[in-house]
Amino acid sequence: MLKNTFCHIPGVSCRLEEQLWTAGFRCWDAFQQQPVPLFTPARNQAATECLVESRYHLECSNPLYFCKLLPVRLHWRLFPSFRYTVAYLDIETTGLSRSGNIITTIALYDGRNIRHYVHGKNLEAFKEDIQRYQLLVTYNGKGFDVPFIESCLKISMPQAHIDLMHLLRSLGFKGGLKGCEKQLGLERGGLEGVDGYFAVLLWRDYQDNGNVKALETLLAYNIEDVVNLETLMIAAYNLKLEETPFSDIHTLPIPVRPEIPFTADSATIERLRMCYS
Known part of the structure; x- marks a missing residue:
């Protein structure tokens, strides 16, 4: 579930996350492989950098990184x-x-x-x-x-x-x-x-x-x-x-x-x- 999560990205609300899912961007890979930028160039770059950082912390077994970025009500996604x-x-x-x-x-x-x-x-x-x-x-x-x-x-x-x-x-x-x-x-x-x-x-x-x-x-x-x-x-x-x-x-x-x-x-x-x- 964590790789389907976007609302830890600064500026991405739970509502926007649901809109991304509906549009077919259901995981980090899909977002990073988007043929046309979804946001403004600056915002798209910031989101992409956040996902690169997210992969790093996932591979390094650092749940605290996600815990600090996600709303408490979504911490279950870490499990x-x-x-x-x-x-x-x-x-x-x-x-x-x-x-x-x-x-x-x-x-x-x-x-x-x-x-x-x-x-x-x-x-x-x-x-x-x-x-x-x-x-x-x-x-x-x-x-x-x-x-x-x-x-x-x-x-x-x-x-x-x-x-x-x-x-x-x-x-x-x-x-x-x-x-x-x-x-x-x-x-x-x-x-x-x-x-x-x-x-x-x-x-x-x-x-x-x-x-x-x-x-x-x-x-x-x-x-x-x-x-x-x-x-x-x-x-x-x-x-x-x-x-x-x-x-x-x-x-x-x-x-x-x-x-x-x-x-x-x-x-x-x-x-x-x-x-x-």
């Missing part, structure tokens, strides 16, 4: 071109405020491998690992996860970023991450009903009582979030494609779910529900 360098990211914390709270766990999934990080164990390793990726996909990560990580771990995360909360809302899906999952047909099995508040209880149980099953349940919950982010990203991408002339050629298949390395402990979940209900 297929940079899918191989994406990190699906989610954190769990002891509270919403960055003041006085900590990150308990971080889950990271890149479509191939699952990584997890635990406070007091290997949380610092995240600093180096996240540098491998050029594109982040989160749910409300721009408002919560990334600022929390940057504050807690004292790092900068300048990567291009697709926040699914805003993307899914533009498609009519609301109700938080879990609500969007349900509306798109995703089930959580033994983790049904577990939420961010319950994740805090799991961490407390692990810290106060040494219950390793509570930590494993927390990690299963955290990892479930990032694995589902991939499915939500692709579902949202395909739905957005339907608003363009390209859904017949760019639609992506829903991926096979990876095996999650932790299992939620039903006894721990039930005990905590009884204690805090």
Whole structure:
């Protein structure tokens, strides 16, 4: 979809982009091979130079270039071109405020491998690992996860970023991450009903009582979030494609779910529900 995009060119609006598509200029190649200039000579030259630069940044795996030029509502178009360098990211914390709270766990999934990080164990390793990726996909990560990580771990995360909360809302899906999952047909099995508040209880149980099953349940919950982010990203991408002339050629298949390395402990979940209900 990125090579069908023109509205990152200065002066090209989404409406003009649609007019270009209708006129038969459906990709960068078609524009650059135009037999008769579409714009004034100066504007045509500027557009051509922008597309040459765009090809360079695409080949150099630099999604941030496009992220800065495209309207936020169109950042979904970055996904297929940079899918191989994406990190699906989610954190769990002891509270919403960055003041006085900590990150308990971080889950990271890149479509191939699952990584997890635990406070007091290997949380610092995240600093180096996240540098491998050029594109982040989160749910409300721009408002919560990334600022929390940057504050807690004292790092900068300048990567291009697709926040699914805003993307899914533009498609009519609301109700938080879990609500969007349900509306798109995703089930959580033994983790049904577990939420961010319950994740805090799991961490407390692990810290106060040494219950390793509570930590494993927390990690299963955290990892479930990032694995589902991939499915939500692709579902949202395909739905957005339907608003363009390209859904017949760019639609992506829903991926096979990876095996999650932790299992939620039903006894721990039930005990905590009884204690805090």
